[in-house]
Amino acid sequence: MEPxxxxxxxxxxxxxxxxxxxxIIPKQFLKRIERTGFGEFLFYDWRFTKDGQLNSDFEMNAxxxxxxxxxxxxxxxxxxxxxxxxxxxxxxxxxxxxxxPSFADIFYNNCFKNGILPVxxxxxxxxxxxxxxxxxxxxxxxxxxxxxxxxxxxxxxxKIDISPFRRTSLLNGLDDIALTLAxxxxxxxxELKRLKIPPPLH
Amino acid sequence: MNTPKTMFEKIWQAHLxxxxxxxxxxxxxxxxxxxxVTSPQAFEGLRLAGRSVRRPELTFATMDHNVxxxxxxxxxxxxxxxxxxxxxxxxxxxxxxxxxxxxxxHQGIIHVISPELGLTLPGLTVVCGDSHTSTHGAFxxxxxGIGTSEVEHVLATQCLIQEKPKTFLIEVQGKRPRGVEAKxxxxxxxxxxGTSGGAGSxxxxxxxxxxxxxxxxxxxxxxxxxxxxxxxxxxAPDEKTIEYLQxxxxxxxxxxxxxxxxxxxxxDPGAVFDKTIxxxxxxLAPQVTWGTNPGQVISVDARxxxxxxxxxxxxxxxxxxxxxxMGLRGGTPIESIEVDHVFIGSCxxxxxxxxxxxxxxxxxxxxxxxxxxxxxxxxxAVKKAxxxxxxxxxxxxxxxxxxxxxxxxxxxxxxDVLKPGERCASTSNRNFEGRQGAGGRTHLVSPVMAAxxxxxxxxxxxxxxxxxx
Ligand code: SF4
Numbered sequence: 001m002e003p004x005x006x007x008x009x010x011x012x013x014x015x016x017x018x019x020x021x022x023x024i025i026p027k028q029f030l031k032r033i034e035r036t037g038f039g040e041f042l043f044y045d046w047r048f049t050k051d052g053q054l055n056s057d058f059e060m061n062a063x064x065x066x067x068x069x070x071x072x073x074x075x076x077x078x079x080x081x082x083x084x085x086x087x088x089x090x091x092x093x094x095x096x097x098x099x100x101p102s103f104a105d106i107f108y109n110n111c112f113k114n115g116i117l118p119v120x121x122x123x124x125x126x127x128x129x130x131x132x133x134x135x136x137x138x139x140x141x142x143x144x145x146x147x148x149x150x151x152x153x154x155x156x157x158x159k160i161d162i163s164p165f166r167r168t169s170l171l172n173g174l175d176d177i178a179l180t181l182a183x184x185x186x187x188x189x190x191e192l193k194r195l196k197i198p199p200p201l202h
Numbered sequence: 203m204n205t206p207k208t209m210f211e212k213i214w215q216a217h218l219x220x221x222x223x224x225x226x227x228x229x230x231x232x233x234x235x236x237x238x239v240t241s242p243q244a245f246e247g248l249r250l251a252g253r254s255v256r257r258p259e260l261t262f263a264t265m266d267h268n269v270x271x272x273x274x275x276x277x278x279x280x281x282x283x284x285x286x287x288x289x290x291x292x293x294x295x296x297x298x299x300x301x302x303x304x305x306x307x308h309q310g311i312i313h314v315i316s317p318e319l320g321l322t323l324p325g326l327t328v329v330c331g332d333s334h335t336s337t338h339g340a341f342x343x344x345x346x347g348i349g350t351s352e353v354e355h356v357l358a359t360q361c362l363i364q365e366k367p368k369t370f371l372i373e374v375q376g377k378r379p380r381g382v383e384a385k386x387x388x389x390x391x392x393x394x395x396g397t398s399g400g401a402g403s404x405x406x407x408x409x410x411x412x413x414x415x416x417x418x419x420x421x422x423x424x425x426x427x428x429x430x431x432x433x434x435x436x437x438a439p440d441e442k443t444i445e446y447l448q449x450x451x452x453x454x455x456x457x458x459x460x461x462x463x464x465x466x467x468x469x470d471p472g473a474v475f476d477k478t479i480x481x482x483x484x485x486l487a488p489q490v491t492w493g494t495n496p497g498q499v500i501s502v503d504a505r506x507x508x509x510x511x512x513x514x515x516x517x518x519x520x521x522x523x524x525x526x527x528m529g530l531r532g533g534t535p536i537e538s539i540e541v542d543h544v545f546i547g548s549c550x551x552x553x554x555x556x557x558x559x560x561x562x563x564x565x566x567x568x569x570x571x572x573x574x575x576x577x578x579x580x581x582x583a584v585k586k587a588x589x590x591x592x593x594x595x596x597x598x599x600x601x602x603x604x605x606x607x608x609x610x611x612x613x614x615x616x617x618d619v620l621k622p623g624e625r626c627a628s629t630s631n632r633n634f635e636g637r638q639g640a641g642g643r644t645h646l647v648s649p650v651m652a653a654x655x656x657x658x659x660x661x662x663x664x665x666x667x668x669x670x671x
Contacts, residue, residue: 033242113351
């Protein structure tokens with residue numbers, strides 16, 4: 001996994017609460033057996049019109065948000081299905097950081113496994129970001145995970161609230177599986193102990 | 203004396219492999235369920251890293267999401283579905299995982315077959331790359347959905363790195379009125395606490411109305427815990443749970459000793475939860491969702507709300523958008539909404555009891571000429587049981603389409619899809635935009651409410667009918 005340290009990028013707004021993973025990547029695009037290539041289908045039903053043209057009514061399609069790498073959204077982002085295709089699609093499209101007042105649990109977790117940083121800010125902090133972005137299309141933020149803060153040239157600054165474990169994993173691009181495999185002794189001991197307690201594993 | 207513990211706490215502690223302050227815990231996984239859509243990339247990851255499956259005997263697979271529900275003897279037309287199914291067969295074979303494929307009498311929706319086979323047991327940790335894994339909590343298991351990277355993690359290590367969730371007790375007191383089903387119970391709860399009301403928590407459902415539920419109904423409730431944003435839903439095991447599991451294919455050999463252990467699992471009296479709420483079952487009515495998330499739900503005898511009815515700005519915006527998508531106007535009586543489709547199925551409501559209630563309700567009646575209605579049993583075993591009881595004949599005589607088992611129109615990845623603008627009364631669990639087909643409009647209801655809508659061509663209050671028990 002790519003380490004996540006510091007990044008600066010254009011912020012795209014998605015002014016909706018409860019954006020679910022079916023919207024992030026509709027199921028007709030889940031039929032791949034690879035992790036890549038999902039970006040072109042991100043927010044498909046919103047980004048494109050029925051006849052497959054770019055939908056000019058969808059805010060994120062505006063020229064000023066091209067190449068955006070930070071997404072700011074509302075409450076309960078990523079609810080619904082556990083599909084990891086959702087973070088894969090966001091990442092493939094170019095988003096490395098997602099900011100919202102709250103995230104659905106599985107989605108939040110899935111982001112870290114793919115080197116995406118989800119940041120929870122308060123409702124009013126998120127509101128100030130929406131205002132800034134809507135006033136200055138093409139608005140940029142710097143996300144500094146080392147310093148645990150997000151800031152802009154015009155003086156906005158927020159603290160990133162993240163558990164130390166997740167921060168270290170992202171900063172170093174650590175592979176969870178390798179970390180766990182390093183606990184082999186503990187796993188073996190557990191398995192031995194477990195054999196003796198009912199209900200037995202079988 | 204020991205401090206009283208919640209059921210969640212007991213299971214969590216029994217599964218801790220490694221724990222150190224300031225870090226998430228490493229917990230052991232007893233049952234890993236996999237299906238064709240969220241597993242290919244995980245197996246690919248294993249291969250690339252040269253890793254193997256640590257405990258293939260604790261991993262079980264089936265094909266459900268993509269499978270056609272039409273005649274199984276015909277070739278499958280969708281080449282990509284075939285590719286995912288072939289990948290699963292190949293992965294199970296090379297890594298030694300048990301697979302219930304399309305030819306197996308045990309095939310079905312993963313959350314339907316695992317309990318049927320006795321794979322889901324009280325006190326176990328159960329995971330699957332699917333959010334509705336919360337279903338298995340109905341047995342007093344700690345069961346939750348995971349992403350594909352975590353599927354790979356469990357395959358490789360049989361463990362998961364997890365932050366300890368909070369605990370949330372929802373007590374449903376009193377008796378359910380006639381016509382109010384388990385589905386209505388959970389829809390009302392989601393309506394009350396919201397789609398993120400359970401975020402970060404494991405919800406334990408308790409109280410008289412929960413204890414009164416059959417195992418099938420408990421699965422319906424826990425299934426939708428995720429729609430309230432909960433990490434997992436759980437119900438304490440009791441004699442009903444034990445009776446359900448007795449004699450199942452994978453039930454423990456030493457059943458008596460296991461049952462004794464299961465009796466120790468329920469939360470101790472006085473155990474403290476991070477949060478508790480109480481709901482009175484007696485006050486509930488059959489529910490119908492009017493919007494595009496399961497929390498946008500109301501009683502069948504009410505009217506569609508207007509955006510102005512909501513105080514909170516976010517709720518108002520979301521209602522506005524939902525009404526537009528659903529093609530509905532505030533103030534419309536729910537009962538006057540007409541449907542084109544009825545879907546009875548999904549891991550929420552496709553078990554034998556659901557089908558029995560539907561058959562009882564529609565016996566001798568006819569599906570409205572304006573409605574296409576389909577029933578998709580949750581598993582081959584459910585299908586077989588229903589056919590043995592003659593349920594298929596009753597449904598077919600009433601004009602329902604009787605299908606093979608699978609997820610089907612719950613997520614419409616197979617050929618069962620709504621067309622834009624079509625309206626469906628559905629017993630599934632998600633009414634998101636486009637869930638049942640781009641532009642399709644979904645109203646979530648209980649199985650009997652769906653059946654009643656199929657007959658009438660619009661929603662009806664089933665409490666008025668004497669066919670309801
Ligand atoms: S029936 Fe629907 S919710 Fe259940 S596992 Fe299948 S797709 Fe998911």
